Amino acid sequence: MKKFTSTNSYIATPDLELAVNAAISLEKPLLIKGEPGTGKTLLAEEVAKSIDTEIIKWHIKSTTKAQQGLYEYDAITRLRDSQLGDSRIQDISNYIIKGKLWEAFQAKKKIVLLIDEIDKADIEFPNDLLLELDKMEFFVYETKENIVAKNRPIVIITSNNEKELPDAFLRRCIFHYINFPERDVMEQIIEVHFPKVKKKLIAEALDIFFELREIPGLKKNPSTSELIDWIKLLLSDDIPKDILQERDESKAIPPLHGALIKNEQDVQMLERLRFMLRRGK
Numbered sequence: 001m002k003k004f005t006s007t008n009s010y011i012a013t014p015d016l017e018l019a020v021n022a023a024i025s026l027e028k029p030l031l032i033k034g035e036p037g038t039g040k041t042l043l044a045e046e047v048a049k050s051i052d053t054e055i056i057k058w059h060i061k062s063t064t065k066a067q068q069g070l071y072e073y074d075a076i077t078r079l080r081d082s083q084l085g086d087s088r089i090q091d092i093s094n095y096i097i098k099g100k101l102w103e104a105f106q107a108k109k110k111i112v113l114l115i116d117e118i119d120k121a122d123i124e125f126p127n128d129l130l131l132e133l134d135k136m137e138f139f140v141y142e143t144k145e146n147i148v149a150k151n152r153p154i155v156i157i158t159s160n161n162e163k164e165l166p167d168a169f170l171r172r173c174i175f176h177y178i179n180f181p182e183r184d185v186m187e188q189i190i191e192v193h194f195p196k197v198k199k200k201l202i203a204e205a206l207d208i209f210f211e212l213r214e215i216p217g218l219k220k221n222p223s224t225s226e227l228i229d230w231i232k233l234l235l236s237d238d239i240p241k242d243i244l245q246e247r248d249e250s251k252a253i254p255p256l257h258g259a260l261i262k263n264e265q266d267v268q269m270l271e272r273l274r275f276m277l278r279r280g281k
Contacts, residue, residue, distance in 0.1 A: 001110070002051045010039065010046035011181075011188045019176035020047055026174065029115075029133055029155035031165075034178030037223025040158040043178075044114035047156065055112040056153075058100035060120045066128030069099040069115075070138050070147075092142050101132060105149040113153040119162040126169035134172055181224060183210065193228050197235065205231055208254045212261075217269055222260040230259040 004020040006012045012020075020043075023030035032040045048055040058069055074095040081089050088094045098106075104113040118126060132138045136149035157173065159165065181189060183206060190202055205227070213221045222230075233256050253270045254260065261267055 004047050004050045007046050007050055009192055010042060011185060011192060012043070012046075013179075013185065016043075016176060016178065019174055023156075023174040024051075024154055027152050029157050029173045031157045031159065031170070031173040031175045032178060033159045033161050033175070035180055035221070035223055036160050037225035038178045038180060039224060040178060041114065041116055044112055044116075044156040044158075047154065048112040051154075053109060053111050053154075054107070055114060056100050056104050056107075057114045057116060059116045060118055060125070062120050062122075064121050064125070066121075066125050066132075067099075069101045069129065070132065071099050071102055071140060072097040073142050096140065096142060101129075101138070102147055104153040105136065105147055107151060107153065110151040111153050113155045115155065115157045117160060118157050119159040119165065123163065123166070127166050130168060130172065180213075186224070186227070189224060190228070190231060194231060194235065197231070201231075201234065205234065209260070212254065215270070215273070219263055219265050220261075226260050226262070230256065233259050 001024065003017075004012070004024070005017055020030060032043060034040055044057075045055055073092075074097055078089055078092070078095045100113065100115075104111060133155060136152050137147060139146050186206060186209075187202060190197070190206075194202075209222060209227050209230075212218075253267070257267070257270075261270070
């Protein structure tokens with residue numbers, strides 16, 4: 001199988017490439033943590049592209065249960081059909097709804113299975129999947145079937161670190177934390193998204209962006225994805241091309257800040273900082 005490397009649309013550090021390839025080689029789930037917006041979900045998509053395979057995505061919510069990833073038995077529909085005299089009720093498999101893990105296990109070739117934002121679910125969720133992710137099989141009690149993976153999928157699990165994951169679960173994973181990109185890596189990322197953008201604009205935008213991230217007390221630091229959105233906005237035909245050059249240096253809030261700053265507390269804090277800068281002059 002081809003090894004994962006940076007692609008034309010995704011810049012991966014050597015450490016990240018090593019972690020992905022180690023997980024593939026050892027056939028263990030890869031647990032990816034990092035700030036929101038650092039490309040964790042996108043990584044799974046790029047791994048699939050890099051090794052020329054498909055991806056199945058399971059996006060986790062606070063109400064998601066592990067059983068839903070395996071299958072669900074639709075007893076309500078079966079009861080309704082029985083009342084209507086539907087002959088389908090004779091075969092209980094008609095009421096088994098396959099989950100994302102079942103889909104991945106049935107794939108005809110090795111695919112990527114993304115379990116996205118696992119920390120959103122309750123604390124028991126990861127433990128409830130230990131056996132299935134380890135043995136790559138599970139039992140369907142209603143039909144007495146044992147579902148075994150035809151080809152062991154490449155499992156990539158993302159977490160925003162909203163809650164701690166159980167030790168038993170962590171022991172079964174290859175772990176990698178995506179550090180926030182340094183300036184030189186960020187320049188490469190921007191170049192991937194905007195290959196024709198002027199170097200001067202990139203430099204000015206990155207100056208403002210990293211200055212903003214260094215301000216202490218921000219509730220939410222702007223992320224890589226927000227920087228990309230901001231630059232896309234700066235390049236819009238409706239925006240003056242010299243908006244960054246003409247900005248008031250005494251202003252703590254950057255132009256078009258709504259793409260970077262996402263809550264009112266941070267806007268208010270930057271407004272206060274701007275007021276203090278003005279008073280200091």
